[in-house]
Amino acid sequence: MDRNVAVIGSGIGGLSAALDLQTKGFQVDLYEKNAFTGGKAGCEKGGGFTFDTGPSLLTMPFVFEDLLKKAGIEARDVMPVRKLDIICKYFFSDGTVLNAFSDQERIIEEFREKTSDSPEDIRRFFNYCRRMYEDAKDLFLFNSLEDIPEFFRENPLKGIAIISGLDIFRTLHGSHRRFFKDSNTVQLFDRYATYSGSDPYLIPATLNIIPHVEYGIGAYVPEKGIRAIPRVLAETATAKGVRIFTGQKVDSVIVGNKDIRGIRSCGREVPYSKVVSNADVSYTYKYLLDDRVTKMARRYDKLEPSSSAIVFYWGIKGIFSELEINNIFFSSDYRKEFREIFLERSCPEEPTVYVNITSKYCPEDAPEGHENWFVLVNVPYDTGQDWEREALRIKARVLDILERRLKKDITGNIIYERIMTPCDIYEKTLSNKGSIYGISSNSKFAAFFRQPNRSVDYKGLYFAGGSAHPGGGMPLVALSGMIASELIARN
Ligand SMILES: Cc1cc2nc3c(=O)[nH]c(=O)nc-3n(C[C@H](O)[C@H](O)[C@H](O)COP(=O)(O)OP(=O)(O)OC[C@H]3O[C@@H](n4cnc5c(N)ncnc54)[C@H](O)[C@@H]3O)c2cc1C
Structure with a gap:
């Protein structure tokens, strides 16, 4: 068996595939168009501040522990993580x-005190x-769709029981309305739809596995910031023998008779019989394979991308002790907000605002007496909007919301600013229309429509990343x- 494999892209999915393959005895070459590794999980510095540019919350850390353990590394030695109390x-x-x-028990007590939902309601929901x-x-x-x-x-009755327990025929919002009386509790749990870039009024209630992931298994941060994840994966992969070529865009995958023959990059052809694409699935079909005809290529042309985001990276003068590491300022009309994002494809008039401050646990991320604010608003994927103008409009709305709710001046305390729009996300990672989680899960069977990790059309082609199975978010792309x-090793 030919043991050389090319991986296209160094997002967390690409790095995980490369490390795991090298651990299994393959020789992996990883090609990354950017000068840095990590894709959406990037890091930037400016004005004395350091920002994780994409993800901010780590769930299912055991996925990374398992991946590193297989490579002979204890995660706690190289990437210690901290469970968040709040x-x-x-x-x-x-x-x-x-x-x-x-x-x-504490969160159940908090719901009892602050909402009209009873501890029994919350417990029943967590159990579900x-x-x-x-x-x-x-x-x-955890497994391939092929299985x-x-x-x-082998287990027809168990299979039927599992499918019927997945609550596919109700929406996330519908299920929360059934469990809770208080509209604030409903809004809080509806927000989990955004973890897959989807709409709580459309996405099936199956997504309720996420509250368990967060409250049952726990929410974490790496002590050295999210940037530690791609850094440790890239360093471990390199130490194991993966050759990482940064600044090398792959222009096409070479195919002969539906067999993978190699890749074309920087004017060179390099032969490989196995390629893992960590590039967005629709980009892979359209531009790397020039395929507009196979069933999956046509499907991915039609599937709705997930939502995108406008992110403000602000260096802030002062310490805001009333804020935690993660903070959400909810809009007053969630239904309207999602209608704007997904149906009207416009930026919300009154957005929900997420503020993440890593300097609260990583003091070196901001100068003394300052904080680094990562301020995110969900917006539609790119359909040609004027993002510069939208970002300015959103900024004014965000500042108005934060200043009114916190009763403090923020505008005058911003001493550094950088803005990321859906166009920037596309430029940086080539994700479809700047979407942040691959395809949306706004239809009942979206999970079953995802690109399987092994291509059925091209022998030797595999997919890893947020737009393929099992979906977006750091632990899922690592899986x-x-x-x-695993599929390559099985052959
Ligand atoms: C603002 C934001 C906030 C987020 N928050 C969270 C969070 O809190 N928690 C969480 O778990 N997830 C979060 N996510 C999602 C998470 O970041 C992604 O699901 C995950 O990082 C995507 O990894 P990936 O493997 O799909 O690759 P990507 O990160 O999409 O990277 C793909 C890589 O492939 C490279 N590439 C593409 N085409 C080529 C080519 N032709 N040649 C060479 N290289 C190529 C790109 O340059 C890029 O580096 C967030 C994302 C964003 C943007």
Whole structure:
């Protein structure tokens, strides 16, 4: 068996695939168009501040522990993580402020005190989320889609029980309305739709596995910031023998008779019989394979991308002790906000604002007496909007919301600013229309439509990343890389 593999892209999915394959005895060459590795999980410095440019919250850290362990590394030695006591501080439009403690008894008490929902309601909901996660994880998260038919052949009754327990026919919002009386509780749990870049009024209630991931397993941050994840993966991969070529865009994948023959990059052709694409699936079909005809190529041309984001990276003078590491300022009309993002494809008039401050746990990320604010607003994917103008409009709305809710001047305390729009996300990672989580899950069967990690059309082509199975978000893209690696090893 030819043991040379090319990986296109050094997002967390690409790095995970490369490391896992090299650990399994393959020789991996990883090509990355940027001068740096990590893709969306990037890092930037400016004005004395350091910012993680993309993800801010780590869930399922055991995925990275397993990946590194297979390579002979203890994650706690190279990438210690810290469990957050307060996962997020929620500021509701009616003035209610609720701390989402990671301790289940404390958060249940917080809901009892601040909402009209009873501890029994919250417990019943957490149990339902845990059951769904336990049922779905092996079939839909940790393994290849290829294994599902065999599972159903061998365990038909169990398979049917799992599918019917996934609550596919209700929306996320619909299920929360059934569990809770208080509209603030409903809004808090509806927000998890944004973890897959989707709309809570459309996405199936199956996504309720996420509250279990966050409250049952826990929410974490690496002590040295999210940037530690791609850095450790790239360093470990290099130490194991992966050759990482940064600044080398792959222009096309060479195919002969539907067999992978190699890649073309920087005017050179390099032969490979196996290629893992960590590039966006639709980009892979359109530009790397020049394929507009196979079933998956046509499907990905039509599937709705996930939402995108405008992010303000602000260096702030002063310390805001009323804020936690993660803070959400909810809009007063969530339904309208999602209608604007997904149906009207316009930026929300009154956005929900997420503020993440890593200098609260990584003091070196900001000069003394200052904080580094990562301020994110969900917006539609790029359909040609004037993003410069939109960013200025959103900035004014965000400042108005934050200053009114915190009753403090923020505008005058911004001493550094950089802005990222959906266009910048596209430029940086070539994700479809600047989407941040691959495809949206706004339809009942979206999870089943995802690109499997092994191509059925091209022998030797594999996919790893947020737009392929099992989906977006750091632990899932790492799983996607590990599943692709496992399929290559299986041959
Ligand atoms: C603002 C923001 C906030 C987020 N918040 C969270 C969060 O809190 N928690 C969480 O878990 N997830 C979060 N995510 C999502 C998470 O970042 C992504 O799901 C994940 O990092 C995507 O990894 P990936 O493997 O799909 O690759 P990507 O990060 O998309 O990287 C793909 C890489 O491939 C390279 N590439 C593409 N085409 C080529 C080519 N032709 N040749 C060479 N190289 C190529 C690109 O340059 C890029 O480096 C967030 C994302 C963003 C943008």
